[in-house]
Amino acid sequence: MKIGFFSDTYFPQVSGVSTSIKTLKEGLEKSGHQVYIFTTSDPAAEPSEEQIIRLPSIPFWSFKDRRIAISGKKKALKIARELQLDVVHTQTEFSLGFVGKYVAEKMNLPHLHTYHTMYEDYLHYIAGGKMLRPQHVAYLSRYFCNSADGIIAPSSKVEKQLHQYGVTSQIKIIPTGVDLEKFSRQSEGRDVRAELGIADHQPMILSLSRLSKEKNIEAILKSMPKILKTQPKAMFVIVGDGPQKEELEMLAKELDVSHAVIFTGEKKSDEVRDYYTAADVFVSASSSESQGLTYIEAISSGTSIVAKLSNYTQSLVGPKGELGSLFVKDDSLAEVILNQLSRKVSGEEQKKFKKILLNEISSDTFSERVLFFYEKAAELYKEAPFMQMANIS
Numbered sequence: 001m002k003i004g005f006f007s008d009t010y011f012p013q014v015s016g017v018s019t020s021i022k023t024l025k026e027g028l029e030k031s032g033h034q035v036y037i038f039t040t041s042d043p044a045a046e047p048s049e050e051q052i053i054r055l056p057s058i059p060f061w062s063f064k065d066r067r068i069a070i071s072g073k074k075k076a077l078k079i080a081r082e083l084q085l086d087v088v089h090t091q092t093e094f095s096l097g098f099v100g101k102y103v104a105e106k107m108n109l110p111h112l113h114t115y116h117t118m119y120e121d122y123l124h125y126i127a128g129g130k131m132l133r134p135q136h137v138a139y140l141s142r143y144f145c146n147s148a149d150g151i152i153a154p155s156s157k158v159e160k161q162l163h164q165y166g167v168t169s170q171i172k173i174i175p176t177g178v179d180l181e182k183f184s185r186q187s188e189g190r191d192v193r194a195e196l197g198i199a200d201h202q203p204m205i206l207s208l209s210r211l212s213k214e215k216n217i218e219a220i221l222k223s224m225p226k227i228l229k230t231q232p233k234a235m236f237v238i239v240g241d242g243p244q245k246e247e248l249e250m251l252a253k254e255l256d257v258s259h260a261v262i263f264t265g266e267k268k269s270d271e272v273r274d275y276y277t278a279a280d281v282f283v284s285a286s287s288s289e290s291q292g293l294t295y296i297e298a299i300s301s302g303t304s305i306v307a308k309l310s311n312y313t314q315s316l317v318g319p320k321g322e323l324g325s326l327f328v329k330d331d332s333l334a335e336v337i338l339n340q341l342s343r344k345v346s347g348e349e350q351k352k353f354k355k356i357l358l359n360e361i362s363s364d365t366f367s368e369r370v371l372f373f374y375e376k377a378a379e380l381y382k383e384a385p386f387m388q389m390a391n392i393s
Contacts (some may be wrong), residue, residue, distance in 0.1 A: 001033045001374065004080055006100030007091035008068055010039040010052070014266055015210070016293045017116045020154075020176040021091055022269075027177070027367025036083055038076050038096060040067040053079055055099070065242070069095035073102050085109060087374050091116060093144040101147060110381040112373065113148040115141070115158055118290050138165040145169050150377050152370065154291035155312050172373055176291055177366025180358055183273050183300035192278035196237065196262055203234040203341050206279035206303070208272060208294050209286070211242030216330070219285040221248060223334035224257040230338050234260060239275050241266040276301035281324075281340050284308070285333060296361045299323050299354065306333070306340050318353040321345070 005025065009017045025035040040057035055072030059065075080088075080103045090100035090113045097113070104111035119137045145151050145167040152174050153159040159171050198204055205227075209215045217238065227234050238248070238261065245263065252261045267275065276282060282298035283306040289295075295316055298305050305324035307313040317324040322345055327336040359365065 001028075001086045001371075001378075002083055003028060003033060003035050003087045003089055003374065004083070004085045004100065004103065005035060005037045005039075005089050005091055006076075006096040006103070007037065007039050008057075008094050008096045009066060009092065010037055011269070012042055012044040013066065014269065016176075016289075016291075017091060019269060019293055020114070020116065023177055023179060023363050024367055024370060026179070027363045028371060030364075031367065031371065033371070034083075036079075036085070038079075038099065040069050040096065042067060055096070057095075069099065073099045076100075077103050077106055080107060087112065087378060089114070089374075090148070093140055097144060101144075110149045110374075110377040111147075112150045112152065112377055113145060114152040114154070115145065115162060116154065116290055118158070118161065118288050142166045149381060150373060152373065157310065157312055158290045172369075174366065174369045174373065175361060176293055177361055177363035178293070178296050178300050179363045180300055182270075183276070183297055184302075190274050192274045196235075196264070196278075198235050198237075198262075198278075199233075201233070203231050203281075204279045205234060205236045205337060205341075206239065206275060206282045206298075207236070207284065208239040208275060208282070208298075209284065211238070211240050211244045211248060213244055214286060214288040215242075215244075216285040216287070217244070217248055218251055219330040219333055220283050221251050221255060221257065221261070222330070223337060224252075224260060225255055226334035227337055228257065228260055231341065234341075236261045237264060237275065237279065238262065239264045239267055239272070272297065273301050276303045279303050281306055281337065283333075283337060285327075285330060300358060300361075304340060304343075306337050316357065318350075318357075320349060322350045322353040323357070 005021055007017065007021055009015055010021060011018045028035050037052045039054055041054045045054065055069045055076060057067040057069045060068045076099050088100045088104040088109050088111045090097045101111060120134050142165045145162060146169050148169055151169050151171045153162060153171050154176050156173060159173055162171060193200065207217055207220055211217060224236055249263065252258045276298050282303050284294060285308060287308050295305050295307055299316065307326055309326040309328050313326055317326060325336050325340045327333050
């Protein structure tokens with residue numbers, strides 16, 4: 001099968017969407033399929049990239065580290081016809097999403113879509129949240145998703161939101177998977193703790209994300225004074241970059257915890273495992289995640305997590321908290337982190353639950369489920385190409 005991915009975001013832009021696309025691409029290719037990525041141009045991209053088609057783009061006006069295509073739909077259609085695509089899989093509701101929709105219509109192909117982002121948590125980036133409102137997000141999401149033949153939701157949280165928006169297309173929950181081999185193999189000779197000047201006996205708390213308001217990293221920073229009273233040698237390592245970096249650095253100074261906080265900057269995707277394995281606990285205080293790939297990357301690396309309570313995070317930590325702890329309010333975060341750092345969980349219980357969980361979130365399981373969705377879509381599309389598919393299961 002020849003599959004076309006259409007996304008405004010892809011590497012070298014680092015994001016959960018880029019990681020999800022790459023993971024799925026590699027899984028499908030492993031099964032013998034061909035995947036072509038149609039995405040935006042990027043000054044930092046390699047000049048020659050196999051099976052990646054870049055269309056002219058500009059930085060998104062209020063989100064400068066992301067880009068939006070300004071032309072190229074006819075070029076994309078010409079290339080898609082030459083490649084003889086079988087399926088169009090869009091990964092954005094914006095420029096490349098509409099290019100993919102156009103290609104699917106012109107080539108009479110099934111159009112599937114993954115809804116990655118909880119946009120209501122990002123409205124503040126556009127004119128301070130005064131231009132676009134939640135009702136505008138609902139309209140755009142409903143319009144785009146109802147024009148697709150099937151929707152992939154990474155979690156039940158996304159599925160519920162789409163139903164609330166009035167999406168009537170078939171929705172299939174398929175969590176993004178993780179390359180377990182990548183996150184379980186031992187690094188060769190790299191000692192992140194030594195590089196950062198953190199001794200083995202010092203508790204290391206890790207955050208790994210874009211440094212932006214919706215990630216709520218300030219809640220973790222605000223918990224550090226209380227953590228340091230009990231664990232004076234603890235270190236908080238913040239991996240990532242973004243518009244809130246200077247603000248977070250200033251907050252660390254105001255809280256008088258700069259000596260216990262390290263900002264590493266952005267790291268390449270093949271480096272992040274080393275940071276997970278070096279840490280004692282991975283912490284995320286965000287409630288904006290559609291799924292939260294970093295949670296499962298941490299667990300796959302053998303590191304426990306602390307995360308905000310939700311149905312999804314409950315399914316990750318286990319019924320007895322085998323793989324981590326959850327918190328409800330930000331003011332309880334310090335206590336939850338301290339408890340997690342001192343917890344001892346039965347090795348057998350942890351091993352048993354982790355094995356079940358990792359099978360569910362593996363990249364192989366992910367690509368198998370998506371491929372089945374493609375195949376069912378293609379079958380039904382041939383039978384009724386002008387009708388919305390309602391029986392993909």
